Amino acid sequence: MCTRILWSSLGSTRMAHGGPDKGNVLVGRSMDWYQDTETILAVRPRGEERWSTPSTPDDPGNFTWTSEYGSVVALMYRKAAVDGVNEAGFQVSGLYLSESEYGERDTSRPGIELYWAIQWLLDCFGTVDEAVTEITGRNVQLIEDDLGEKPGTGHLALADRNGDSAIVEFRDGKAVVHHDKKYTVMANSPWFEDQLELQKRYEGLGGDQPLPGGVDSPDRFARAAYYSAQLPATSDAREATAYMFSVIRNASAPFGTADEVRPNISTTRWRTVADLTERRYFYESTTSPNVVWVELSQLDFSKGRPELHLDVVAEPDHVGNVTGEFTPARAPR
Incomplete structure (x- = not known):
């Protein structure tokens, strides 16, 4: 479930030739899940204080932080940040990986609950390296x-926005980090280094097998890697966004392809494209013909501003630039 692509409109996404570093830097991702995700969009300001383990505040590894950057995030089930971008042009996506091993809680280590991990990163950091x-x-x-x-x-x-990239997986409770601009494509199972090897069997990616058309994770990974490498160069931000949507749609899973036996195969529920150069965040629901976007440059992220929400589930008729259509959150976080 889910696919992620990093691409530059004037750079190269071919892993053998380095990663995105020129033109507009964009990230596209699909969210595949076994049921509707009830996702809403949220604008979160600077200066917000948060706990890393709000469900268990007495955890000795609980830590706090204050948001340094404002962000726009997609909240799955209206509460868990699973995708987003901050005002520095730093972007984070969460994708499903059944093999993940978070380990038994070790209270001697700082701990953070899944719902808040992506928000912590967006709140506190402006670059992948940080x-x-x-x-x-x-x-x-x-x-x-x-x-x-x-x-x-x-x-x-x-x-x-510099085109840097990192994939973070968790094995035996420890973070395993793949950090390099060349890591532009990501899907689900298996482990990331195995995904890199599997793609080499296909034509155009080092092998001789036909490019796969299925919805299994390696199939989607291969198509995303192949087609993103074929995208033409453009200096037009609108074209670049259209190009990215064309590839991430190609790596999506249509309705009717969900498989209860194999949890990595689910229907695509929504897609996002983040233009990290322009600081523009697009959202597309697969149950609505409309694409909406948020201009982070037009938002007021000042400390003391309320968190804002846009319900793209209950209000599916939003279209185009929705930056001014957010309203204050109705319930406390």
């Missing part, structure tokens, strides 16, 4: 939460 340094240096432990009726086991993809 975030990776903190994740590895502090030995942070991720604490599992259920998403809907499923365990929220996953891995993280980080990107910034």
Whole structure:
């Protein structure tokens, strides 16, 4: 479930030739899930104080932070930040990974609950390098939460406006970080280094097998890697966004393809494209013909401003630039 692509409109996404570093830097991702995700968009200001383990505030590894950056996030089930971008052009996506091993809680380590991990990164860091340094240096432990009726086991993809990239997975309770601009594509199972090897069997990616058309994770990974590498260069931000949507749609899973036996195969519920250069965040629901976007440059992220929400589920007729259509959150976080 889920696919992520990092691409530059004037750079190269071919892993052998380095990653995105020129033109507009964009991230596209699909959210595949077994049921409707009830996702809303939220604008979160600077200066907000948060707890890392709000469900268990007495956890000795609980830590606090104050948001340094404002952000726009997609809240799954109206509460868990699973995707977003901050005002510095730093972007984080959470994708499902059944193999993830968060480990038994070690209270000697700082811990953070799944619902708040992506928000912590967006609140506190402006680049991939800063975030990776903190994740590895502090030995942070991720604490599992259920998403809907499923365990929220996953891995993280980080990107910034310089085209830097990192994939963070969790094994035996420890973070395993793949940090390099060349890591532009990510899907679900298996582990990331195995995904890199699997793609080499296909034509155009080092092998001789036909490019796969299925919805299994390696199939989606291969198509995302192949087609993102074929995108033409453009200096037009609108065209660049259209190009990214064309590829992430190609790596999506249509309705009717969900498989209860294989949890990595679910219907695509929504897609986002984040233009990290322009600081523009697009959202597309697969149950609505409309694409909406938020201009982060037009938002007031000042300390003391309220958190704002836009309900794209209950109000599916939003279209175009919705920056001015957010309203104050009705319930406390």
